[in-house]
Amino acid sequence: MATKTCLQRIASFMLMAMLCIGIAKADGTVKGRILDQNHRPVEFATAALxxxxxxxxxxxxxSNSTGDFVIDKVHEGTYILSVTMVGYKKFETEQFAFNGKxxxxxxxxxxxxxxxxxEATVVAKRKFIEQQADKMVINPEASITTASENVLDILKxxxxVTVDNNNNISLKGKEGVKVMIDDKPTYVSADQLATLLKGMQGKDIERIEVIENPSSRYDAEGNSGIINIKTKHNKRTGFNGSFYTGGGYSGKFGENVGLDLNMNFGKLNVYGNYSFNGWSGWNTMDAVRNYVTGPYVGAVQQIYNRSDYNGNGHNYKxxxxxxVAKNQVISFMVRGSDGHSNGKTNSVTSFFDNTMKLDSALHTKSGENEHWSNITFNGNYKxxxxxxxxxxxxxxxxARFKYHSSTDQHGNYVDGNGNDxxxxxxxxxxxxxxxxxxxxKTDYVHPIGKKFSIEGGLKTSFVKTNSQSEFTVDDPTNVVWNTGLKPYDQFIYTENINAAYVSARGQFGKTSVQLGLRVENTNSKGDSKSMNRVDTKHYTDLFPSLFIKRDLNENNQLGLTYSYRIGRPSYQILNPFMWLLDQFTYNQGNPFIRPQFTHSLGLNYTYKSKFITSIGMNRTNDLFTDVIKQNDITKVMYQTKDNLSKSIDLNASQTVQLDVTKWWHFNASAIVMYKSVTSNDATADKFKRWSYNANTTQSFTxxxxxxxxxxxxxxSKQLWGNFTIYEQYSVDLGVQKSLFNKKGTLKVSVDDIFNTNKGGGFAKYGNVDFNVDNHWDSRGVNVSFTYRFGKDSFKTRANRSTASSEEQSRSGK
Known part of the structure; x- marks a missing residue:
């Protein structure tokens, strides 16, 4: 439908250019509403006198999204009203006299x-990448291959945008980016989000918005920016749908299937979709820890483990x-997901003395079973x-989110000679x-003439999380109990956020300005039963935003953006529970972590939509990120989230998109980044590093x-809090064939052809000297088939924004 929408806009703009020859003086207005035969609004239709x-x-x-049009400043005279729209017969009224008053x-x-x-076969001419005043827009259907790809692959x-091997998504080196779908939360963990995005096809995506500095209309949460995936607004009446299926092999098999159905009964629209994704795979970790302080100076601990996993996920809407009237609509929606994952891990933790003689080793076999389900009920009136x-x-x-995991871990020690x-x-x-x-929430929009508008809104949210932890331990060494693990624990967290915002837009010649202000009042309470401690927080903050765009001429545009935002820890980060890898290695939450606040400033320049240049700066106070801590006496090491002091991120990027020939399209981007992190830890005062990213896509017809x-x-190597991650690189290849009068698409692709996509990193500060290498099944072959049936499209409000955008995005495990 991107093709048809583009055709509609082109036809409208061409006619409008002819109509705007100019009228010196006018006195009255001709207005009306354009509907189809089912009395549904027709958007982008051209009404001409x-x-x-x-x-x-x-x-x-x-005409706008409600079918309304207004022709103002009309002279007295005799006219015919003509209405044209691609896909509809031309309409003309009888001539009528207009007195101009x-x-x-x-x-x-x-x-x-x-x-x-x-007969319509016009091809869309939108660029794959567009720079707008407040965001960068990715148009999947502007690429010959992304329409048949899943959304996770498009994000890569x-x-x-960077997607690591744990499916964590970062934006220009900044962690904690918020991913939304149709202005709504994804409501899942990183792994579950990957499953969801793999179940979404590029053909169903209208655009992907990369918003480094969101406006006041968005929740202030998300200090690293927002990636907003907008699904298509379909416009035609009738029944339609699509079906896709596929599979992949990367040492183990995976499969996916999905169905999308839509039906319009005139005043009533009904829609639904379902997707299934099954996966299996493996990954390994090689880690070395050097003891640089304490009684074991010079000793070394080596950890090797291999995990094999499988699972599946179901998503539905x-x-x-x-x-109820031509200008009023009531909508209801239910969406959710359900899935499980099973994993088995074999681990060996070896201890060497300061002469590198093996002292002992711990062999661990563990299994984990996870299950999650969530459901959201939404009501909307416009x-x-x-x-x-x-x-x-x-x-x-x-919304209600449920998750539980069960683990079993069995370990035994052997001496330096391998004896039990x-x-x-x-x-x-x-x-x-x-x-x-x-x-x-409620939102109100009020235009003032053609060049100005104001909008405002209110929102309230209430969240309650209840987490429990039960462990049964048989450990004659007491190492596990020395970590602080509790046989039973409970953490209850409640939060209420009240918000209001106002935003104003104005057009001043070739310059457009948008100014916004959002106020948020936060009230939270964390109750840790094992700590016998209750922490309450109350704070109110103002979050301004500013966007300026200047059209220098037809080919050159400048843009300036600024926003002040907050990053609140996810509910899981606040949970103080422990997740054990083995008796000497674990992860732990932090209920005392504070929110982080970020000033973000950006400047961009666009030339003919072919060259996009941008520079940006972020300053974050109370930065929270992953940190590694260790006990030199017990030899225990753990990873947690903690507030450092501040961070400064600088970046400069260049994006190029060119049609080299009629059959060869070239996209490329390069980003240079500088990151400086100041720590509160006196033994690790400051971390800083230059880094860069580059990617290119060559498309051939x-x-x-x-x-x-x-x-x-x-x-390249990048700084992630106080942890430096190693460089990564890979090359992918895909070939696709259109079938069945272009209603079907068959695609075969190979990920990471040269098997180079590996990971890892190191941390060196204070008493921490840690290095890790990660390998996983990155190279694989994928086959997919997609088929569209029925009429091309019709309009639903399935991709409308709902109220719980921030809260659900913080609920992932």
């Missing part, structure tokens, strides 16, 4: 032109829209108050978690409806 005598166009307007209302019903729809090609764009929206969510020391340990654990979220894409990406 034709001189009844000369038959020449005088002036015109384009009293407004005239003309409502129009368009008749579908089925023959034209069959997006300038500035069903909803309806009912138009009232388009008048034809100028004034609107009022109410939205409410109730008859010291065996068993750890059995069970950790359930329930999160309940209720949110409600071949005969017989075949296309090919070659993609490569490189990331």
């Amino acid at each position: 034709i001189n009844a005598k000369t038959k020449l166009p005088i002036k015109g307007s384009e 009293k407004d005239v209302q003309r409502d129009v019903v368009l008749e579908e032109n089925t023959q034209m729809l069959k 090609k997006t300038p500035g 069903i909803g309806s829209d009912y138009y 009232w388009d108050i008048d034809s100028t764009g004034t609107s009022l929206t109410f939205d409410a969510d109730y 020391m008859n010291i065996n340990s068993t750890i059995l654990g069970y950790q359930p978690r329930i999160i309940n979220i209720f949110t409600a 071949l005969p017989c409806d075949i296309s090919m894409e070659l993609a490569g990406r490189y990331r």
